[in-house]
Amino acid sequence: MDPSAFDRQVRLSIYRAIVEDGRPPTAPELAGTLDVPAAGVEDAFRRLADGRAIVLAPGTPYVWMANPFSAIPTPFEVRVGDRGYFGNCIWDALGIPACLHEDAQIRTFCPDCSEPISLEVRGDMLAAPAGATIHFAVPAAHWWEDIGAT
């Protein structure tokens, strides 16, 4: 299999695991599933990260973000049926029902006053509290300079 086809398979396997299990696989876990050497999967993780298809936790081969999903808990909790996920930000939280093409409830809180805020996606429609406002602090050209902070 050529590297790009293998990387596509690895990328899809990461997403499949997140959707089904709620977390990304480690390279050895995925290597076992695909019946390939773990080092090859880890190399694919790094190529995917270099191509900004995923984000690895700094200094590790572990998947931190496969946007819109976060591998770690965040203040952007997304419930889809009986499954729960975390988005990396409010854009990503809304991206979870968008990529799953399913209804969802999103729970977060106002960073200014800590009041809980809920959003609901039903079909193509979004229900949000009156006045709710989304803020991007970092200009688009700088998003990837520190994606965790973005």
Added chain:
Amino acid sequence: MLLFRSGEHVDRWSEGRGLPTGGVLTPEQCWRLARAWFHDRLSPDWRRRTPEEATRIFGEIGLTGPFWRLG
């Protein structure tokens, strides 16, 4: 990218951190952006958006100007 109760809360939070107010969207705009950006993320054929494609998506949602310019 954070969700606030209102624009006043954005302003107060930004001032408290000495930050200029960045890009402000309605939840509906962000939902449209999320659908345009992520609808195909689980497709085998997904590929990263080019800056030109991203700029077009931003523009369709009304996100224009230097803040939304990539690269």
